[in-house]
Amino acid sequence: MPLSRRSFLNGLAETAPFSAALVAARGREASLLEPASVEPPTPADPAEIRIDSNENPLGPGRAAMEALTRAFQDAGRYPTNARPSMGDLRQTVARRLSVRPENVVLGSGSWEVLKTAVRLYTSSSRHLVTAAPTFEQPERTAEQLGVPVTRIPVDKDGRLDLDKMAQAARWAGLVFFCNPNNPTGTLHSARAVADFVARIRRESPETAILIDEAYHDYVTDPGYATALPLALEHPGVFITRTLSKAYGMAGLRVGYAVGQARTIEAFSRWAITFNQNSLAVAAAVASLNDPAHIEAECARNAEARLFTARYFKDKGYKVWDSQTNFVFVEIARPAREFKSACAKHKVMVGRDFPPLEGTHARVSLGTMDEMKRATEVFSQVLGTARAGAGAAHDSATPKK
Amino acid sequence: MSFTRRAFVRTLGIGGASVLAARRSAGAGLLQLQGSTPAERPLLLHNNENPLGPGQAVLDAVRASLGEGGPAGRYTYRRVAELHEAIAQKFGASPENVVSGCGSTQILRSAVQVFTSPDKPLVAGQLTYEECAGYAELIGTPVRAIPLDRTLKLDLGAMADAAKGAGLLFLNNPNNPTALLHGGDAVSACIDRVLTASPDTTILIDEAYHDYVTDKAHRTQVPTALKNPRVIVARTFSKAHGMAGMRMGYALGHPDTVKKIGDWDGANALNVPAVVAAIASIRDQARLDAERDRNTAARQFTIDWFAKAGFVSTDSQTNFLFVNIKRPVKEFREACRAQGVLVARDFPPFENSHVRISIGTLDEMKRATDVFGKVLGVKAKAA
Numbered sequence: 001m002p003l004s005r006r007s008f009l010n011g012l013a014e015t016a017p018f019s020a021a022l023v024a025a026r027g028r029e030a031s032l033l034e035p036a037s038v039e040p041p042t043p044a045d046p047a048e049i050r051i052d053s054n055e056n057p058l059g060p061g062r063a064a065m066e067a068l069t070r071a072f073q074d075a076g077r078y079p080t081n082a083r084p085s086m087g088d089l090r091q092t093v094a095r096r097l098s099v100r101p102e103n104v105v106l107g108s109g110s111w112e113v114l115k116t117a118v119r120l121y122t123s124s125s126r127h128l129v130t131a132a133p134t135f136e137q138p139e140r141t142a143e144q145l146g147v148p149v150t151r152i153p154v155d156k157d158g159r160l161d162l163d164k165m166a167q168a169a170r171w172a173g174l175v176f177f178c179n180p181n182n183p184t185g186t187l188h189s190a191r192a193v194a195d196f197v198a199r200i201r202r203e204s205p206e207t208a209i210l211i212d213e214a215y216h217d218y219v220t221d222p223g224y225a226t227a228l229p230l231a232l233e234h235p236g237v238f239i240t241r242t243l244s245k246a247y248g249m250a251g252l253r254v255g256y257a258v259g260q261a262r263t264i265e266a267f268s269r270w271a272i273t274f275n276q277n278s279l280a281v282a283a284a285v286a287s288l289n290d291p292a293h294i295e296a297e298c299a300r301n302a303e304a305r306l307f308t309a310r311y312f313k314d315k316g317y318k319v320w321d322s323q324t325n326f327v328f329v330e331i332a333r334p335a336r337e338f339k340s341a342c343a344k345h346k347v348m349v350g351r352d353f354p355p356l357e358g359t360h361a362r363v364s365l366g367t368m369d370e371m372k373r374a375t376e377v378f379s380q381v382l383g384t385a386r387a388g389a390g391a392a393h394d395s396a397t398p399k400k
Numbered sequence: 401m402s403f404t405r406r407a408f409v410r411t412l413g414i415g416g417a418s419v420l421a422a423r424r425s426a427g428a429g430l431l432q433l434q435g436s437t438p439a440e441r442p443l444l445l446h447n448n449e450n451p452l453g454p455g456q457a458v459l460d461a462v463r464a465s466l467g468e469g470g471p472a473g474r475y476t477y478r479r480v481a482e483l484h485e486a487i488a489q490k491f492g493a494s495p496e497n498v499v500s501g502c503g504s505t506q507i508l509r510s511a512v513q514v515f516t517s518p519d520k521p522l523v524a525g526q527l528t529y530e531e532c533a534g535y536a537e538l539i540g541t542p543v544r545a546i547p548l549d550r551t552l553k554l555d556l557g558a559m560a561d562a563a564k565g566a567g568l569l570f571l572n573n574p575n576n577p578t579a580l581l582h583g584g585d586a587v588s589a590c591i592d593r594v595l596t597a598s599p600d601t602t603i604l605i606d607e608a609y610h611d612y613v614t615d616k617a618h619r620t621q622v623p624t625a626l627k628n629p630r631v632i633v634a635r636t637f638s639k640a641h642g643m644a645g646m647r648m649g650y651a652l653g654h655p656d657t658v659k660k661i662g663d664w665d666g667a668n669a670l671n672v673p674a675v676v677a678a679i680a681s682i683r684d685q686a687r688l689d690a691e692r693d694r695n696t697a698a699r700q701f702t703i704d705w706f707a708k709a710g711f712v713s714t715d716s717q718t719n720f721l722f723v724n725i726k727r728p729v730k731e732f733r734e735a736c737r738a739q740g741v742l743v744a745r746d747f748p749p750f751e752n753s754h755v756r757i758s759i760g761t762l763d764e765m766k767r768a769t770d771v772f773g774k775v776l777g778v779k780a781k782a783a
Contacts, residue, residue, distance in 0.1 A: 065466075068673075072462070075677075076453030076642040081444055108502055108647075108669040115665075144664070251672030253502075270538060273505045273531060277671050278645030 049374050051364040052339075052348040054182065054215075054326050056248035058300075058367070061293035064249070064283040071282035082278035089281045092288045093256055097228060102261040105268050108275040110214060110242040110255030115141045116270045117174060117257070121208040121236070122147040126173030131160045133183055133353040135212065138176040147173070153355065158184035158320035158328060162196045170204045178212040179227070180219060183353045183362040185322030190225035197230045197237055208236035215324040217246030217294050220302050224323065231259040238263055243280075245325060246297050247287050252280035301325050304365045311375045315382065326350070326364040331382065335361040338381060345377040443768055445758040446742040448576065448720045450642035452694075452761070454677060455687035458643070461680035462673055479675045480667055486682045487650055493626050496655040499662040500678075502669035504608060504636040504649030509535045510664040511632060511651075512568060515602045516541040520567030525554045525575065527747060529606060532570040541567070552578045552714055552722070556590040564598045572606040574613060577747050577756040579716035584619025591621070595630055602657070605633045609718040611640030611688050612695050618717065622652050629654035632661070637674075639719060640691045641681045646674035695719050698762040705769045709778040720744075720758040725776065729755045735775040741768050 060068075074082035084092075086106060094101045107113035118141040122128050128142040132151040139149045150168045155161045160181055169175050177196070180187035188196070193211065200207055211227040231238045238259030244250035254276065257267055287293065309327050312319045318330040331338050335352050338361045342349050350362030363378075365371060444451075484495040491497070501507040508531045516522050521542040524533050533543045544562045549555040554575055563569045571590070574581040582590075587605070594601055605621045625631040632653040638644035648670070651661065681687070699721070703713045706723050713723045725732055729751050733743050744756035759765065772778070 069466070071645070072453075072459065074453070075458075075645045076450045077444065078447050078449060078638070078644045079647070081447060081449070082645050083441075111668045253669060253671045272502055272509065272669060274503055274644075274647060275669065277502075277647040277674055279673050280671060 048346045048348060049366055049370045050348050051326075051366045051370065051374060052350050053250070054245060054324070054362075054364045055250050056246060056297065056301075056325065057365075057370060058297070059248040060283055060287055061248070061290055061297075063290045063293065064247070064287040067286035068252075068279045068283040071279045074278050077278065079274050079276045079278045079281055082281065084281055084285045086274075086276045086281055089254075089276065089285050090256075092285045093258075096288050096291075097258060099228075099232065099258060100261070103232065103258050103264055105257050105264045105271060106276055107240075107255040107257065107267075108272055109244060109250075109253040110212065110240045110257075111137055112272060112275060113240050113255060113257040113267060114138050114176075114210070114212070116267050117208070117210050117238075117240075118142050118147065119145065119270065120266055122173035124148070126171065128174050128176065129165055129168045129172045130176040131165065131178070131181065132355055134160070134176065134178045135182045135214070138174070138210070154181070154184055154186075157186065159186045159188060162188060162192060166196060166199045166203070169200045169207050172204065172207045174208045174210060175200060176210050176212065178214070180215045180224075180323040182214065182324065183326065183350065183360075184320050184328045185324045185326060186320050187219060187221060187224050187323045189221075189223035190227075191223075193225075193227050194230060197227070197234065201234055201237075206236075208238075209234075211237070211239045213239050214242045214245055216241060218298055218301055218325050219323045220298070221321075221323050228258060231263075235260050235263055243284055243287065246294050246301075247284070248297070249280065249283060249287070252277070252283060254280045254284045300367075301365055304368050304371050307368060308363065308365060308371050308375065311371075311378070315379070317382075326362055328353075328360055328362050330359055331361050332359055334358050341381040342374075342377055345380065347374045347377045442737065442740045442742050443760060443764055444742055445760055445764075445768060446744045446756075447644070448639065448718070448756075448758045449644050450639060450691065450719065451759075451764060452642055452691070454642040454646075454681060455684055455691075457680045457684040457687065458641075458677045462677050465673070465676045479672065479679070480670060483675050483679050483682075486679050487652070490682055490685075491622050491626070491652060493622075493652060494655075497626055497652050497658060498650055499653075499658045500648065500650045500667070500670060500675075501665070502647045502649075502671075503638060504606065504634045504651070505531050506665060506669055507634050507649055507651045507661060508532050508570075508604070508606065510661045511602070511604050511634075512536050512541065513539065513664050514660045515604075516567035518542070520565070520600075522568050522570060523559055523562045523566045523601075524570040525559070525572070527575075527578065527750070528554065528570065528572045529576045529608070532568070532604070548578065551580075553580045553582065556582060556586055560590050560593040560597070563594045563601045563603075566598065566601045569594055569601055569603045570606065571603065572608070574609045574717040576608070576718065577720070577722055577744065579714050579718045579720055579722045579756075581613060581615050581618055581715075581717040583615070583617030584621075585617070587619070587621060588624070591624060591631060595628070599630070601630065603631045605631070607633055608636045608639055610635065612692055612719050613717045614692070614696055615715075615717050625653045627654070629657045632657055637678050637681060640688050640695075641678075642691070643674065643677055643681065646677055647671065648674040648678045650678075694761070695759055698759045698765050701762060702757070702759060702765045702769065705765075705772075709773065709776065711776070720756055722750075722754050722756055724753050725755050726753060728752045732775060736771055739771045739774065741771045 079086045090101045090104050093104045114137045118138050124146055127148040127150055129150045130139050132153050142149045152161050152164045227239050238257050240257045243254040309319045312329050320328050335357050339349050484498040487498045488495045512532050512535045518540050521544050522536040523544045526545045526547040536543050546555055546558045546562055591603055622633050625633040632651050634651040636649040706713050711723050711725055713721045729746050736743050
C-alpha cells in the first residue's frame with residue numbers, strides 16, 4: 001500500500017467521530033427532481049432540518065463507514081478489480097435474498113434499473129401504467145422516450161387503485177407499482193399484490209410488472225411481504241430495491257433489481273459499464289451483512305413515525321397510514337405554501353406531488369429530536385397560515 | 401464488434417475481472433475483509449489503471465468530508481456545481497460548458513443516445529474503446545466501423561469520409577488499445593473536413609489518456625469544443641487521476657451540446673465522495689505532472705525491455721503498451737496469469753499477434769518483465 005494511502009487511513013481513524021452525513025446526502029431527492037436549470041441550493045445551514053427527501057437522517061452504520069474508508073485503498077482500481085468487487089456485492093445481495101447472483105442486477109441507485117425497465121418493456125405502442133401520485137422516475141423516462149403514460153389516481157385512502165391499474169394494464173408494456181407507495185406511504189398486502197400480479201399475468205401476459213420496494217425495510221405492517229417470490233415465479237415480473245433509504249446511502253448510488261435470470265440478463269446488457277463505485281460496493285457489502293443495524297434503524301424510524309403521525313392526528317389533520325420513512329398529510333392547503341412557510345423556520349419539507357399538491361404535503365422523518373423541533377414549527381405554520389385548499393390552482397404548476 | 405467491453409465486463413462480471421482475486425475472496429468469505437489487509441493479488445496490468453490511485457490532495461479532501469460531519473455532505477448539488485466550476489476554471493471555460501458522469505462511459509453512452517438514431521449512424525474505429533459501439537447496438541443505431549490504417553492508427557481520412565450523414569463520429573485520441581496518437585493538426589483537419597462535408601454530424605473526441613501523452617504534436621481539442629456545438633471532448637478521472645473505482649468523468653463543449661448530453665440522465669448516477677475527490681484532483685496539476693513522468697519512465701523501461709527482446713511496441717502515448725509478441729495472445733495471457741501477472745484480453749483482429757499491457761509502477765514492470773521473459777523464452781534479462 002502506498003504511503004499516502006496508509007497515512008490517509010490512519011488519519012481517518014483519528015478523525016473521530018466521523019460522520020455519515022456525506023454519504024446520506026440529505027436533500028438529494030429534492031434536488032435531483034428539480035429541473036436542471038434550477039439554482040443550486042443556498043449554502044449549508046447546520047440549523048436546517050432536512051425532511052424533504054426521504055433520506056435516513058443518520059446515514060449508514062459504522063460497519064459500512066469503516067468499510068467505505070478501507071475501500072480507498074482500491075480507489076484507483078475499477079470496481080470489478082476492487083476488493084470487495086461489484087461481483088462480490090452482487091453475490092452478497094443474492095445471499096441476503098436467498099437467490100442466485102444471476103437473479104440480481106445492480107444499478108447506480110434503483111434509478112438506473114427503473115430507467116432500464118421503461119426502455120426494455122415500453123414503446124410508442126406499449127404504454128406505461130403508473131399511479132398518481134407515485135415516484136415519477138418511470139414516467140419521466142417514458143416522456144423522454146415518447147412512450148404514452150396512463151396515470152391511475154390513488155384511492156381515497158391513498159392506496160394504489162389496483163383494480164383500475166390492472167384494467168389499464170391491458171396491452172401495456174410495463175406497470176409501475178411502488179409498494180409501499182411514495183409519496184402516500186401506504187402499502188398493499190402480500191395477498192393483494194399476488195392477486196394483482198396473477199390478474200395481469202392472466203389478462204395481459206405480455207405486460208411486465210415492476211414492483212418498487214424502495215421502502216421495504218421500513219415496513220412494520222404484518223400483512224406485508226416482499227414480492228420477491230412472485231418475481232422469481234413469473235417472467236417479466238421483478239422487484240427493485242435501493243440502499244438510499246434504510247441503508248442511508250443516497251450519496252453512494254446503490255440499487256438493484258431481482259427477477260428471473262432471463263429477465264435480469266436483459267437489464268445487465270443495458271447497465272452503465274461500471275455502474276458501481278468501489279466505496280459504495282464496500283459500504284453496501286458491509287451493510288448487507290449487518291442486518292441488526294437495519295432492524296435498529298427500522299425501529300428508530302417507526303418511533304419517529306408514530307410520534308409525527310400522532311402529532312398531526314391530534315391536530316385534526318388526516319394522515320394516511322405510513323409504512324415508510326415519511327408521512328403524507330392532508331394539510332388542507334397548498335404544499336408549496338406550507339413548504340415555504342416551514343422553510344422560513346429552517347424546516348425543509350417535501351415538494352409538490354400532483355394531483356394532490358393543493359391539499360397534501362410529504363414530511364420525511366428525521367430523528368426524534370428533529371421531529372420534535374419540526375412539529376413545533378408545523379404548529380406555528382399551520383396555526384397562522386391561511387387555510388386555503390381553494391387556492392390550490394394558484395400554485396398547481398406540476399414540475400414535469 | 402461482437403466482443404464489446406460491456407460483454408467483457410459481463411462475462412467476467414460475477415467475480416470481477418480479477419478472476420483470481422474474486423475466487424480467493426469467494427472461498428474465504430466476504431466478511432473476512434473486515435479489519436485485515438487484503439491478501440496479495442496478481443499484478444493487475446489488464447485494465448489500464450493507475451497503480452498509485454488518487455493523490456494526497458484527494459485523500460485529504462475526502463477525509464475532510466468524512467470527518468467534518470453535518471454540512472459537509474448535505475448539498476450534493478452544490479458540490480456538483482462546485483465540480484463543474486473547478487473543471488471550467490482549469491480550461492478557461494464556464495460551468496455551462498461542463499457535464500459530468502458516472503465515468504466518461506456514461507457520457508459516451510448519452511452522446512450516442514442523443515446524437516444517433518436508426519437513420520443517423522455512429523462512425524468509430526474498427527479497433528477502439530467499444531463503449532459507443534456497444535451502446536449503439538443496444539439502441540439500434542447502425543455502426544460504421546472503419547478499420548485501422550497499416551500503421552495501426554485510426555484512419556482519419558476514411559472516418560471523415562464515412563461521417564457523411566452520420567449522427568456521431570467517435571474519435572479516441574490517443575486510441576485504446578493501440579496506444580497511438582494523432583497530432584493536433586491531423587485531428588483538426590479531420591474535424592474541419594467532417595464539419596464541412598456533414599454539418600449535422602457531432603464529433604466526440606475521447607481524450608481519456610490525454611494526461612499521459614508526451615508527444616509534442618499532441619493538442620487537446622477542448623478549445624474547438626468550447627466554440628463549436630458539433631464538437632465534444634470527453635475526459636475521465638479513471639486514468640491519470642487514479643480514480644477508476646470512484647466513477648467520475650466529464651465532457652466539455654458548447655453549452656447547448658453539453659445540456660443535451662446532461663439532460664438525458666441528469667446527475668442521478670453521481671456519487672458524493674467521487675464529486676468531492678474530483679474537485680480536489682482537478683485542481684492538483686502537480687500530481688498529474690508527476691504521474692505522467694512516473695508513467696513515462698515505467699513505459700519507456702517496458703518498451704525498451706521488449707525491444708531488446710525482439711518485440712516491437714507501438715509508440716505508446718498512454719499508460720499501456722500494444723506489443724507484437726508474434727504469437728496468440730491467449731496462450732501468453734494464460735501463462736502470465738499462472739505466474740501472477742494479468743494482461744489484457746484479446747483485441748481482434750490482433751488476437752494472434754498483439755497484447756495490451758498496462759503500465760504499473762517501475763518496480764511492478766521489473767517484476768512483470770521477468771515473467772514476460774520466462775513466458776516468451778527470452779534468455780537473459782534484456783533490460
